Amino acid sequence: MPTRIYVTRRIPQPGLDLLTEAGFEVEVSPHDRVLTRKELLDAVKNRDGLLPLLTDAIDTELLDAASGVKIVANYAVGFNNIDIPEATKRGIAVTNTPGVLTDATADTAWALLMATARRIVESDRFTREGKFEAWAPMLFLGADIAGRTLGIIGPGRIGTAMAERAKGFRMRILYSDTKPSPEFEKTFDAEYRELPDLLRESDFVSIHVPLTEQTKHLISAKELSMMKPHAVLINTARGPVIDEAALVEALREKRIGGAGLDVYEEEPKLCPGLVELDNAILLPHIGSATIETRTKMAQIAATNLVEFFKGNRPPNLVNPDVWKD
Ligand code: GLV
Numbered sequence: 001m002p003t004r005i006y007v008t009r010r011i012p013q014p015g016l017d018l019l020t021e022a023g024f025e026v027e028v029s030p031h032d033r034v035l036t037r038k039e040l041l042d043a044v045k046n047r048d049g050l051l052p053l054l055t056d057a058i059d060t061e062l063l064d065a066a067s068g069v070k071i072v073a074n075y076a077v078g079f080n081n082i083d084i085p086e087a088t089k090r091g092i093a094v095t096n097t098p099g100v101l102t103d104a105t106a107d108t109a110w111a112l113l114m115a116t117a118r119r120i121v122e123s124d125r126f127t128r129e130g131k132f133e134a135w136a137p138m139l140f141l142g143a144d145i146a147g148r149t150l151g152i153i154g155p156g157r158i159g160t161a162m163a164e165r166a167k168g169f170r171m172r173i174l175y176s177d178t179k180p181s182p183e184f185e186k187t188f189d190a191e192y193r194e195l196p197d198l199l200r201e202s203d204f205v206s207i208h209v210p211l212t213e214q215t216k217h218l219i220s221a222k223e224l225s226m227m228k229p230h231a232v233l234i235n236t237a238r239g240p241v242i243d244e245a246a247l248v249e250a251l252r253e254k255r256i257g258g259a260g261l262d263v264y265e266e267e268p269k270l271c272p273g274l275v276e277l278d279n280a281i282l283l284p285h286i287g288s289a290t291i292e293t294r295t296k297m298a299q300i301a302a303t304n305l306v307e308f309f310k311g312n313r314p315p316n317l318v319n320p321d322v323w324k325d
């Protein structure tokens with residue numbers, strides 16, 4: 001019997017081609033939307049492998065319904081949508097798509113940083129509304145970027161790519177992590193700080209940590225109160241790393257300069273009050289959204305499935321405990 005794979009939403013064709021070329025029986029959700037819980041629970045029955053998105057919760061109930069599934073190849077670098085301990089307990093392999101989306105995501109973070117500092121979205125709105133009457137000395141004054149201090153929370157792949165961009169702008173780089181990284185310090189002339197000190201000293205703060213129990217609400221009211229009044233907070237990681245209600249308060253009261261967000265605590269819902277704020281730029285989770293990157297993510301997710309069913313260790317296994325060589 002052929003290996004049966006379910007893909008929860010259409011992804012770029014080169015990934016699907018790899019699956020069919022491997023001889024798998026592939027079914028792709030016919031809907032161009034997130035599946036309802038019931039649809040998802042029904043669709044995963046009698047499958048050997050799944051290719052879900054970060055919008056699909058792969059939890060105990062889902063894994064119960066997907067009793068034949070041996071591998072979950074997430075179409076994302078983040079895998080907080082999957083209950084990893086539960087999958088591991090059942091011996092189900094979980095894979096992600098690291099590496100290929102590093103630059104695209106850092107570009108998004110950088111674009112948010114620049115757009116927030118220079119009030120690009122507000123200015124665009126103003127121009128379209130026919131309000132531009134003449135060059136003016138005080139029109140849309142923003143903040144300098146070059147030479148200022150960037151605080152990177154989480155100097156992983158994407159945090160490192162952010163540091164590369166910042167170097168081109170002659171920024172001073174601070175970083176915080178669970179432990180110092182001599183390599184990162186040497187490469188970027190960066191300095192380690194505990195989170196409170198990073199927040200106190202930075203003009204721009206960019207978040208690049210995965211969402212875990214430890215990073216949930218890493219930035220809440222207390223941390224926001226440590227930031228400089230002009231400082232800008234960028235989040236392209238996962239929404240729940242920030243207490244969004246506390247952020248809305250801080251932005252509303254202008255206790256920080258601004259925020260550039262690509263992710264939200266309860267996507268796609270936005271915290272009440274957020275959309276009314278001019279000092280926030282809000283993107284619909286497009287961090288990795290380039291044609292090239294999304295294509296590579298599809299190929300990587302597919303390759304993890306193909307290798308697994310050939311009996312090989314999938315290249316991007318996130319729960320190595322399930323693998324016995
Ligand atoms: C996107 O947010 C991802 O984790 O790939």
Ligand code: GLV
Pocket residue numbers: 077098099102156157158159208
């Ligand atoms: C994610 O890919 C990271 O390591 O930043």
